[in-house]
Amino acid sequence: MSEPVWTWAALVGLGAFHGINPAMGWLFAVALGLQEKRAGAVFAALVPLGLGHALSVAFVVVALALLVPVVRPDILNIAAALLLVGLGIWRLTARHRARVGMRVGFGGLTWWSFLMATGHGAGAMLLPVLLRMKMGEAGHGAYHGGHFANADDLEMALLAVGVHTAAMLAVAGGVAFAVFRWVGVAFLRRGWINLDLVWACALILAGLGSVAARL
Amino acid sequence: MPSWKPDPTFYTSPRMAMQAPPEKLGYVAIFNVAGKKPDAMGVVDLDPKSSTYGTLVGRTEMPNTGDELHHFSWNACSSALCPYAPHPHVERRYLVVPGIRSSRIHILDVKADPHQPKLVKVIEPGDLAKRAGYSRPHTLHCGPEGIYGSALGAPSGEGPGGIFLMDHNDFGVLGQWEMDRGPQRLAYDFAWHLGHDTQITSEWGTPNMIEDGVVPELLLGGKYGHALHVWDLRRRKHVQSIDLGAEHQMVLELRQARDPTKTYGFVGVVVSTKDLTGSVWLWHKEKNGSYAVRKVIEIPPEPAEPDQLPPLLKGFKAVPPIITDINLSLDDRFLYVSCWATGELRQYDVSDPLKPKHVGSVHIGGIVRRTPHPKSGKVNGGPQMVELSRDGRRIYFTNSLYKAWDEQFYPEGIKGWMVKVDVDPKGGMKLDPNFFLETVAGERPHQIRLQGGDSSSDTYCYP
Numbered sequence: 001m002s003e004p005v006w007t008w009a010a011l012v013g014l015g016a017f018h019g020i021n022p023a024m025g026w027l028f029a030v031a032l033g034l035q036e037k038r039a040g041a042v043f044a045a046l047v048p049l050g051l052g053h054a055l056s057v058a059f060v061v062v063a064l065a066l067l068v069p070v071v072r073p074d075i076l077n078i079a080a081a082l083l084l085v086g087l088g089i090w091r092l093t094a095r096h097r098a099r100v101g102m103r104v105g106f107g108g109l110t111w112w113s114f115l116m117a118t119g120h121g122a123g124a125m126l127l128p129v130l131l132r133m134k135m136g137e138a139g140h141g142a143y144h145g146g147h148f149a150n151a152d153d154l155e156m157a158l159l160a161v162g163v164h165t166a167a168m169l170a171v172a173g174g175v176a177f178a179v180f181r182w183v184g185v186a187f188l189r190r191g192w193i194n195l196d197l198v199w200a201c202a203l204i205l206a207g208l209g210s211v212a213a214r215l
Numbered sequence: 216m217p218s219w220k221p222d223p224t225f226y227t228s229p230r231m232a233m234q235a236p237p238e239k240l241g242y243v244a245i246f247n248v249a250g251k252k253p254d255a256m257g258v259v260d261l262d263p264k265s266s267t268y269g270t271l272v273g274r275t276e277m278p279n280t281g282d283e284l285h286h287f288s289w290n291a292c293s294s295a296l297c298p299y300a301p302h303p304h305v306e307r308r309y310l311v312v313p314g315i316r317s318s319r320i321h322i323l324d325v326k327a328d329p330h331q332p333k334l335v336k337v338i339e340p341g342d343l344a345k346r347a348g349y350s351r352p353h354t355l356h357c358g359p360e361g362i363y364g365s366a367l368g369a370p371s372g373e374g375p376g377g378i379f380l381m382d383h384n385d386f387g388v389l390g391q392w393e394m395d396r397g398p399q400r401l402a403y404d405f406a407w408h409l410g411h412d413t414q415i416t417s418e419w420g421t422p423n424m425i426e427d428g429v430v431p432e433l434l435l436g437g438k439y440g441h442a443l444h445v446w447d448l449r450r451r452k453h454v455q456s457i458d459l460g461a462e463h464q465m466v467l468e469l470r471q472a473r474d475p476t477k478t479y480g481f482v483g484v485v486v487s488t489k490d491l492t493g494s495v496w497l498w499h500k501e502k503n504g505s506y507a508v509r510k511v512i513e514i515p516p517e518p519a520e521p522d523q524l525p526p527l528l529k530g531f532k533a534v535p536p537i538i539t540d541i542n543l544s545l546d547d548r549f550l551y552v553s554c555w556a557t558g559e560l561r562q563y564d565v566s567d568p569l570k571p572k573h574v575g576s577v578h579i580g581g582i583v584r585r586t587p588h589p590k591s592g593k594v595n596g597g598p599q600m601v602e603l604s605r606d607g608r609r610i611y612f613t614n615s616l617y618k619a620w621d622e623q624f625y626p627e628g629i630k631g632w633m634v635k636v637d638v639d640p641k642g643g644m645k646l647d648p649n650f651f652l653e654t655v656a657g658e659r660p661h662q663i664r665l666q667g668g669d670s671s672s673d674t675y676c677y678p
Contacts, residue, residue, distance in 0.1 A: 022301050023301050028298040028299060030298070031298040031676055031677060034677055034678055035410050035475070035476055035678070037476075095382065095384070096302040096361075096383075097300060097360055098297075098299050098300040098359050098449070099299075100299055100449065101299060101448055101449040102298075102299065102409060102411065102475075103411060112299065185227040185228070185296075185677050186227055186228075186231050188221065188227055188296060188303070189223065189225065189226065189227065189231070190220065192296075193220060194217055194218065194219050194220070194304045196217070196304070197219070197304070
């Protein structure tokens with residue numbers, strides 16, 4: 001791991017931020033546990049929830065790994081910033097859809113988690129961090145100038161997905177079990193602050209911040 | 216604008232909702248019988264400590280005439296907490312109020328002044344017809360991802376009736392809900408088992424079968440609705456029809472178990488053409504995954520002299536109960552049954568849903584008895600749209616059914632009223648002697664919704 005510690009810490013931190021949002025799945029896991037009246041159902045749900053989240057983030061990370069060698073860093077940076085700000089503004093007005101219901105299997109839950117992560121721009125939110133990782137390489141002369149990404153880049157990309165998702169799952173799983181076993185969903189009536197609003201602002205700030213960092 | 220914390224009137228489970236504070240205001244749909252003046256949303260003071268308790272303290276008139284306001288719902292409720300479409304930061308703020316005759320849907324904002332709802336939007340019948348192919352909107356419920364409404368038929372007045380979806384932010388009609396309606400043609404009410412992705416719908420008649428009053432030939436021929444339909448709520452697909460038998464005419468109000476893990480519910484049947492009884496049936500899921508029904512309550516007709524009866528009933532020499540509404544408490548313990556023609560509201564203990572126990576009755580009105588309220592002389596009409604507070608301690612009901620049908624059962628013209636009943640938590644109930652609200656002459660009340668929610672307004676995703 002040649003990346004500075006802060007990049008890994010940022011990936012973990014964003015994983016925790018995603019994990020704590022009920023819209024990323026911990027609440028679904030709790031609901032399934034309550035429906036079936038057993039803690040096992042809570043944990044069983046975390047597997048597809050994590051998988052769907054990882055797939056969504058991997059989509060962005062791999063796309064970036066493929067783009068870095070062929071697109072000029074400054075253009076990539078601006079495109080990422082525009083994407084983030086656009087997503088943030090869209091999240092402020094997004095409609096709520098139900099793509100699955102309570103009788104959901106492994107595939108359905110994976111799909112739901114993938115869609116929720118993608119629709120919320122979970123992977124995109126990592127772009128400022130990932131770009132710094134890639135930009136760092138470019139700074140060392142690793143900008144491949146028209147060649148496809150090499151195996152090291154992809155490996156690093158997948159490691160980033162793994163670290164982020166592990167952090168997301170650790171937090172989501174911890175919250176889900178605590179709510180299922182001790183806290184109870186009633187606390188949501190007061191405690192469920194509007195994380196979607198925080199999320200939208202985080203996307204916009206990440207976009208603006210990544211531009212500012214380059215100025 | 217989304218809020219920072221969930222709307223305080225959203226509850227994760229029905230048991231939590233029972234701890235909600237008592238309601239201070241109620242909203243009641245009021246229609247103008249002659250259709251010459253606009254219908255209105257009335258605001259009723261329900262705070263016993265208030266000097267205006269039991270009276271209308273606000274009123275918002277509709278912009279047109281002839282709507283016949285009937286049922287209505289909130290824009291959002293506890294189902295917004297459902298885990299698969301979580302969006303608890305909308306507000307329970309708007310009443311969605313259709314006219315069953317005009318097919319116009321009104322949006323009233325109650326936030327700025329709960330006593331004076333403000334009309335903010337009208338969805339014209341053409342919009343509903345164009346986007347969903349439906350007309351005569353009836354029941355509405357705030358669902359996990361939007362507002363669901365049932366409609367009695369197509370704009371032509373024929374079938375099929377069904378369900379349409381509305382956006383809970385801008386109230387646009389999103390379209391017809393059904394992907395595959397199978398054999399379903401008649402529509403009325405709908406209910407959800409959210410924990411099982413299941414929807415149940417019931418049957419009345421198409422607009423052409425009901426708008427000029429009950430048609431005796433259709434009734435005696437068993438042509439009004441007599442079936443339930445089971446749907447896959449996610450795939451929007453019809454999965455099962457359950458025929459109660461053609462003599463069981465008009466399968467109307469559905470009240471599913473409030474606990475979302477349960478798979479049973481109750482449906483009221485207006486009348487049996489065989490013996491004039493009214494009945495309540497239990498639907499329940501069987502081990503093989505399909506649903507079955509069984510009659511669990513039967514209420515007999517009451518003998519009467521022909522000269523006491525309206526022309527429609529003279530030949531029968533009896534008053535059928537005419538079960539037009541039912542309601543279920545949030546702990547799934549008490550079921551309330553309106554017997555509109557005999558003038559009785561019954562309370563059943565349904566702790567064992569297969570064996571309801573009749574534990575209480577309130578008498579008021581009725582075709583023959585005209586039982587008075589402590590604050591009135593003899594009254595007509597009978598217990599009809601019944602609403603129950605979230606804690607299960609207070610019942611409110613009104614006495615008008617549907618304009619064209621009112622005249623057939625109470626030809627002298629129903630004088631509108633709304634009353635309140637106090638419930639003993641152990642079972643049993645009695646009329647509140649201080650609550651008797653009469654509508655002004657020429658107007659009649661229909662559905663009631665309570666501020667912050669009531670026993671039939673919300674659906675829950677957590678047990």
